[in-house]
Amino acid sequence: MSAGNKTASLATGQRSFGPGNPEFPLFPTHLSGCPVTSTAEMQYPLELAFDYGEAKDVGFTEASRQSWQQLMPPLHPASSMPVGLTPLIDVSAIAPERLRDRGVFIKDESRNPTWSHKDRLNKYTISAARFEEASTIIVASSGNHGVSAAAMAARAGLNCIVITMPDVSPAFRDMILGYGAFPIFLQVDARWPAMRALREVPGTYPVSNLTAIHTGHPWGPEGYKTIAYEILASPGGEPPAAVVVPTGYGEMLYGIFKGFREARDLGLTQRIPQLVSVEPAARGPLYHALKSGKQATTVPGKPTIQGGTGTTVNGYRAVVAVRDSNGIPLLASDEAALAAHAKLARQGIWQEYSSSAAFAALDDLEGLSHDGPVVVINCSTGLKEPPRSMQVKEATPDLPSLRAYLKSEFGFDL
Amino acid sequence: MSAGNKTASLATGQRSFGPGNPEFPLFPTHLSGCPVTSTAEMQYPLELAFDYGEAKDVGFTEASRQSWQQLMPPLHPASSMPVGLTPLIDVSAIAPERLRDRGVFIKDESRNPTWSHKDRLNKYTISAARFEEASTIIVASSGNHGVSAAAMAARAGLNCIVITMPDVSPAFRDMILGYGAFPIFLQVDARWPAMRALREVPGTYPVSNLTAIHTGHPWGPEGYKTIAYEILASPGGEPPAAVVVPTGYGEMLYGIFKGFREARDLGLTQRIPQLVSVEPAARGPLYHALKSGKQATTVPGKPTIQGGTGTTVNGYRAVVAVRDSNGIPLLASDEAALAAHAKLARQGIWQEYSSSAAFAALDDLEGLSHDGPVVVINCSTGLKEPPRSMQVKEATPDLPSLRAYLKSEFGFDL
Numbered sequence: 001m002s003a004g005n006k007t008a009s010l011a012t013g014q015r016s017f018g019p020g021n022p023e024f025p026l027f028p029t030h031l032s033g034c035p036v037t038s039t040a041e042m043q044y045p046l047e048l049a050f051d052y053g054e055a056k057d058v059g060f061t062e063a064s065r066q067s068w069q070q071l072m073p074p075l076h077p078a079s080s081m082p083v084g085l086t087p088l089i090d091v092s093a094i095a096p097e098r099l100r101d102r103g104v105f106i107k108d109e110s111r112n113p114t115w116s117h118k119d120r121l122n123k124y125t126i127s128a129a130r131f132e133e134a135s136t137i138i139v140a141s142s143g144n145h146g147v148s149a150a151a152m153a154a155r156a157g158l159n160c161i162v163i164t165m166p167d168v169s170p171a172f173r174d175m176i177l178g179y180g181a182f183p184i185f186l187q188v189d190a191r192w193p194a195m196r197a198l199r200e201v202p203g204t205y206p207v208s209n210l211t212a213i214h215t216g217h218p219w220g221p222e223g224y225k226t227i228a229y230e231i232l233a234s235p236g237g238e239p240p241a242a243v244v245v246p247t248g249y250g251e252m253l254y255g256i257f258k259g260f261r262e263a264r265d266l267g268l269t270q271r272i273p274q275l276v277s278v279e280p281a282a283r284g285p286l287y288h289a290l291k292s293g294k295q296a297t298t299v300p301g302k303p304t305i306q307g308g309t310g311t312t313v314n315g316y317r318a319v320v321a322v323r324d325s326n327g328i329p330l331l332a333s334d335e336a337a338l339a340a341h342a343k344l345a346r347q348g349i350w351q352e353y354s355s356s357a358a359f360a361a362l363d364d365l366e367g368l369s370h371d372g373p374v375v376v377i378n379c380s381t382g383l384k385e386p387p388r389s390m391q392v393k394e395a396t397p398d399l400p401s402l403r404a405y406l407k408s409e410f411g412f413d414l
Numbered sequence: 415m416s417a418g419n420k421t422a423s424l425a426t427g428q429r430s431f432g433p434g435n436p437e438f439p440l441f442p443t444h445l446s447g448c449p450v451t452s453t454a455e456m457q458y459p460l461e462l463a464f465d466y467g468e469a470k471d472v473g474f475t476e477a478s479r480q481s482w483q484q485l486m487p488p489l490h491p492a493s494s495m496p497v498g499l500t501p502l503i504d505v506s507a508i509a510p511e512r513l514r515d516r517g518v519f520i521k522d523e524s525r526n527p528t529w530s531h532k533d534r535l536n537k538y539t540i541s542a543a544r545f546e547e548a549s550t551i552i553v554a555s556s557g558n559h560g561v562s563a564a565a566m567a568a569r570a571g572l573n574c575i576v577i578t579m580p581d582v583s584p585a586f587r588d589m590i591l592g593y594g595a596f597p598i599f600l601q602v603d604a605r606w607p608a609m610r611a612l613r614e615v616p617g618t619y620p621v622s623n624l625t626a627i628h629t630g631h632p633w634g635p636e637g638y639k640t641i642a643y644e645i646l647a648s649p650g651g652e653p654p655a656a657v658v659v660p661t662g663y664g665e666m667l668y669g670i671f672k673g674f675r676e677a678r679d680l681g682l683t684q685r686i687p688q689l690v691s692v693e694p695a696a697r698g699p700l701y702h703a704l705k706s707g708k709q710a711t712t713v714p715g716k717p718t719i720q721g722g723t724g725t726t727v728n729g730y731r732a733v734v735a736v737r738d739s740n741g742i743p744l745l746a747s748d749e750a751a752l753a754a755h756a757k758l759a760r761q762g763i764w765q766e767y768s769s770s771a772a773f774a775a776l777d778d779l780e781g782l783s784h785d786g787p788v789v790v791i792n793c794s795t796g797l798k799e800p801p802r803s804m805q806v807k808e809a810t811p812d813l814p815s816l817r818a819y820l821k822s823e824f825g826f827d828l
Contacts, residue, residue: 063476063477087499089495110529113762114762115795152762155762178755178764178796179762341592345594346568347568348565348567350528350592384797
């Protein structure tokens with residue numbers, strides 16, 4: 001009853017983002033960036049190339065969902081968890097006034113198997129691992145990426161080692177262990193040496209990054225293309241003016257961009273939305289790279305509550321996505337993220353803080369080139385944030401005077 | 415971009431489950447059970463009656479989803495959160511051997527707005543509240559029901575008071591407060607007097623039960639009918655042999671039954687699946703009611719970790735659903751629920767314990783009347799369970815000997 005893989009992938013190989021865009025066969029997957037164009041200073045990622053000329057009956061409607069599989073990486077039948085098909089939630093009513101007439105929608109990625117967008121990526125990284133006959137996934141993450149990899153590896157019959165931090169949140173720790181993965185608790189400086197050491201062990205297969213400048217797994221961003229396809233397939237169907245994306249290394253940012261680019265190149269939509277990246281104001285390597293015209297920058301690891309996007313180096317894919325979509329890089333403070341978190345909750349939407357930051361950034365979103373709605377990605381659920389010590393009064397009211405009590409104690413008018 | 419309400423509801427009134435099945439107008443909603451047939455000993459719930467003869471172009475396929483709105487309660491436009499459209503996950507590989515050839519699937523209700531099935535119910539109870547011009551939802555719950563009501567009320571522009579327990583889990587407490595609801599922390603004995611006192615305040619509107627024998631809100635179970643419709647609309651489309659449902663008061667159990675009954679009565683499917691209820695072995699009022707031929711029983715509140723289904727009295731709707739579907743009442747111990755929780759997690763599926771109990775009960779599921787798959791409902795995410803103090807070693811390995819370390823420390827073969 002899951003979507004299955006009735007339609008074959010048209011992927012033909014791996015294409016480098018480096019100078020000259022050299023291409024490589026589809027296998028073996030290059031897990032440390034481009035082996036030809038990378039230098040000591042700059043490592044280039046790869047993406048998949050497809051034979052779009054062979055695509056048959058592709059349509060971006062609900063009825064043609066099966067056809068999308070042609071544009072996705074090969075899907076191993078063991079990677080069988082249903083992901084995606086997440087809804088759009090209309091939040092125009094609480095959006096900045098100048099955006100309301102366009103329509104503002106949350107694409108709610110918390111409705112995935114491990115309640116984050118990362119399941120879309122790992123469905124395909126784990127598929128690649130199975131095709132390459134790995135025994136053991138290795139992943140360095142204390143967040144959504146690690147728990148998603150653990151779940152998707154378990155589903156596909158693979159071992160999983162998660163290199164995480166001693167202070168990983170209880171919810172993530174429980175999930176990592178529950179999914180049957182082995183956690184290794186290391187301080188941040190020890191993570192990369194451990195990752196590289198594990199990589200040398202036969203049968204291991206990394207699904208997180210191994211390079212100084214982020215490159216990641218070539219198949220990962222491809223998993224996010226369905227976000228673009230689903231947006232095009234939603235009722236109304238009009239391409240958005242902009243898609244606003246909480247951005248760490250930018251794998252999702254690029255995947256969404258590429259999905260829309262494919263739709264345009266196939267003649268099925270007129271234009272590509274502007275991709276808007278949102279990073280924590282305390283860090284924001286992509287923002288600084290773009291403002292200074294660089295391919296990548298590194299920033300100090302100042303504190304931020306935006307755990308999901310608090311990277312200190314950007315990925316080059318993100319630069320391409322913003323540049324080639326005439327996009328806009330934005331920053332959001334923790335204070336703005338918390339205020340947006342509260343505002344969204346009053347609409348029944350409970351997000352992790354790094355995603356609320358994307359909604360907060362709408363305040364700075366100006367100069368859009370096209371008509372059409374704005375879509376903001378919510379990556380994950382607020383249930384994954386550590387419980388907050390909110391001030392609560394323990395109330396055991398005298399029942400006959402409950403109304404007066406609520407009024408006097410809480411200012412609450414019934 | 416949400417489903418909207420283009421098709422009008424065919425609901426014509428409220429029909430009692432009591433003797434003679436008296437009918438009442440659609441409004442005002444009877445929130446304390448049937449006002450005519452209830453007695454001091456037995457309170458009867460109500461459901462909605464529909465003019466099925468007027469139904470146009472109803473089909474249980476993806477393409478005909480808009481047509482389902484005819485069979486649902488009236489939907490107020492303010493109750494606009496997208497719910498449902500949850501996936502089926504194939505778990506045949508870990509099901510008891512005698513069931514594998516049928517196919518066993520999890521219907522994953524953790525992919526709802528507040529990550530539980532309750533959103534389907536509250537979408538409609540809150541719709542009713544808006545039609546009746548309430549200002550303030552009141553709900554007694556320390557679990558999924560309360561947080562869902564808080565979210566859906568916030569979305570619809572209503573106040574919400576959640577009567578909950580001082581030891582409510584931090585995750586639920588955060589969500590209740592975050593969604594802007596007012597929690598009142600009371601011990602269990604004080605909850606019902608408080609609920610009834612609040613009911614007297616003008617503008618309040620209860621969406622949880624007010625009677626000794628559970629009756630609940632007449633519109634609630636109707637919200638669950640889409641689970642049946644979605645199962646029928648899934649690829650393959652064959653009606654299941656059985657649907658296995660974690661059961662508290664049985665509102666979901668009855669709603670799923672009613673959905674399939676409507677499909678059969680409209681001539682769109684051949685038969686109704688057997689409804690299988692699963693309750694905690696420590697309690698199980700429905701099980702005991704059915705075994706003793708009663709409409710309802712009350713049981714002592716013995717401890718159980720199955721919080722979502724640990725009721726001490728059953729609802730009469732549940733008796734009807736099991737009886738009229740030739741269904742099967744089952745019990746599951748906490749030990750079995752925990753074992754199933756672990757087994758499902760190794761498939762990448764992280765459930766609350768009361769739902770894992772339903773999977774555990776497959777061990778006792780025998781004597782099915784029909785061919786076809788078995789569908790097991792997962793109500794909610796394991797993220798809502800309190801973090802467990804699992805035994806974890808803090809590992810900071812000597813990197814060159816990591817492999818030997820993992821082998822000797824964890825017995826883990828890379």
